[in-house]
Amino acid sequence: MTRLRLAAAAGTAITAGAIALFLPNPQASAAVTGTATGFASVNGGTTGGAGGATVRATTGTQIHQALCSRASSSTPITIEVSGTINHGNTTKVSGDSCNTAADRIELKDVSNVTIVGVGSAVFDQLGIHLRNASNIIIQNVTVQNVKKSGSPTSNGGDAIGMETDVHHVWVDHATLIASGGESAGYDGLFDMKDNTKYVTLSYSVLRDSGRGGLIGSSDSDLANGPVTFHHNWYENIDSRTPLLRGATAHIYNNYYHSLNESGINARAGGKARVDNNYFKDSLNPLGTFYTDLPGYWQVSGNIFDNVTWEATEDENPAGPNPVSNTSVSIPYSFTLDGASCVPAIVQQTAGANTGLKTSNGNCSATTTSPTVKPSSSSPTPSPSVSTTPTQQPSGTNLSLASGAGADGSSKASGTSYGNVKDGSLSTYWSPSGSTGDISIKWGAATTVSRINLREVTSGVIGSYQVVNGSTGAVLTSGTGSGVITFPATSLTKITFKIVSASGTPKVAEFETYAS
The missing domain is CATH 2.60.120.260 (Galactose-binding domain-like)
Structure with a gap:
């Protein structure tokens, strides 16, 4: 694998070739692990930057430089990210093969890109934005505390947001966190709108947010989907897990804990196939909410543990005892874990920095973490661990x-x-x-x-x-x-x-x- 640390000065305008990137090499092996699943795997599939150069970035500016240094906006590239990416190290970079911005990680008018965390990769208060983009993989990263009001602001308050002709996106083993709801300045953790199609969110954590995410920005934005959500851990979310307007979603083997107001909200003709999920300590985890435009669901094998169902004038929950009112055909193969083991398997596998573990479909986790070869641009290894169970530390506890x-x-x-x-x-x-x-x-x-x-x-x-x-x-x-x-x-x-x-x-x- 060829890796190159990007070192051009922050904010410098860059044209293709200004940085000596090693571009397409059929022998290059990306650090991303596994292959796309769900709807991201059909109609051509999602391969990201496979087959292209692999570079290392430790700042947001370097990520933008990597995009801008390609021969074209579709030249495959894998960007290995380590460290903390924030407003202080992210600037707009210009070039013929990119369209970037200073207040977010911008994947605009591009295709064939992988962003993968190596070690700890944290996007702090800085969202990732996709617009007119295709064949994108984002894996093993944390995106946290992105705000649309207050300071600093980024990406309209979305941790990961997609809009305007986006297709074939796989987000895997990500941790998406806010620290409150809209009143505290945050918006959605995972939003898709304006013709966003063939997306999969897998093995990810979505936590501590007013809004989990949406498909469709309004009840007239109905040209989105299909989307797959599997083996994700939603915790302490008020609503939108997801909000599904008009689109089709396959939602299986997810663990929902503490949905405070509502959960999966199928409305305006949206269809959700909901298989073998585990809902715990939650209010109205499935139904049509806050509209008189109904949505639909096919349900099978789900467990509802300490769940409350409350119907009001604008809240139409699917339960108690939800039954199917539509049928959703799935065009790809998948294996379901039993719902009873979903909390355990999801907590073992979901999120960034969990070893890229996945389920084997039999309630057990498998580790498929890649081996990263040492290079001059490799990140500093994790500190060595000293564990001595019987030695009591000195000093104040x-x-x-x-x-x-x-x-x-x-x-x-x-x-x-x-x-x-x-x-x-x-x-x-x-x-x-x-x-x-x-x-x-x-x-x-x-x-x-x-x-x-x-x-x-x-x-x-x-x-x-x-x-x-x-x-x-x-x-x-x-x-x-x-x-x-x-x-x-x-x-x-x-x-x-x-x-x-x-x-x-x-x-x-x-x-x-x-x-």
């Missing part, structure tokens, strides 16, 4: 400091987040399944370089990630519990993410230390 708090992705009945910071080994937190997140947080920036994760029964936790909860950056990863060290980091929240386990973990204490 910052988790016990005044004002320190705790939260997490879920909690099993009878357990509490606060139990991991009460100084007692007799109380504990467990996730609702075998995997989940537990966090310690502070009201002000706190420097942490070492944690001690203490299990009630040692050896249950398998693989893990330690994550900067403020930015989504992975600080380190490994297996087991005990004392874990990493470079000193100033943060307001630190998260221990349990990726796999041999049973239900019981975390008695999540201790944090400055050194």
Whole structure:
């Protein structure tokens, strides 16, 4: 594989050939893992930048430079991204093969592009925008806190937004996060409108947002779809999972937790095939809402766990006991996991930096993470992990400091987040399944370089990630519990993410230390 770190000055106008990119090489092997699934795989399929050059970018400007340095706007390219991409390192770049902007990652008037995270790739407050684009793959990235009001603003408040003649897009193993709803300045996490077709969103996390996403910007924007959503984890979303106007969507093996107002909203003739999903602790997860223009659904094998159905004048839920009122034909092959195991398999596989795991269709995860060959432009390796279960760190346990708090992705009945910071080994937190997140947080920036994760029964936790909860950056990863060290980091929240386990973990204490 040929890789080249892009190093032209930020903001410099670039024409094709100004940077010595190695363009199409039939032997080039992209870092993207797997092949497109769902509707992105039909009618020609989605291959992104396969067959073209592979370059490395650590800034938004370098991403734009890579697009602008191609021989043409359709020359295949894979852009490996690492680090944090934000407004401070993203500028508009000009060239014959691109059409970029300073306030977003712009894939406009282009085709045959892959953007793939290598290590931790975080787009912070900076959205990704597709317009008049085709054959695009986005994999293993986090996009967080993109705003349409306040400061800074980007991409109309959408984490990933597509509009105007976009087709064949595969977004895979992405983490899309907001920190509130429209009143806080955010819009959708995954929006498609104005003739966007043949899209798949797979193995992704959509969390903490007022709006999950839409297909169709209004009840007259009906020329979109089809779209596939599978093995995604929606959590703490108010509505639009998705909002489906006029389009066809295949929605299978997704885990929906804490849908606060409504979920899948099929309206204005939209048709949703909803297979083997798991809905938990949610209100009105399926139906036609906020309109008198009905939509339709075909339902099979779904589990509704602690779900409330409430019908009002403009809310027409499909349940209780949803039944099909249409039939949707699917033109591609797929294998369904049983709905009962969907929470566990999705929490193991969905999101960025989870090893690009997928389901084998039998409720088990397979790891297909690529091997990236070392090169002069390879990112700095993850810090080495030191795990010594019996060695107690010295210094003050910052988790016990005044004002320190705790939260997490879920909690099993009878357990509490606060139990991991009460100084007692007799109380504990467990996730609702075998995997989940537990966090310690502070009201002000706190420097942490070492944690001690203490299990009630040692050896249950398998693989893990330690994550900067403020930015989504992975600080380190490994297996087991005990004392874990990493470079000193100033943060307001630190998260221990349990990726796999041999049973239900019981975390008695999540201790944090400055050194």
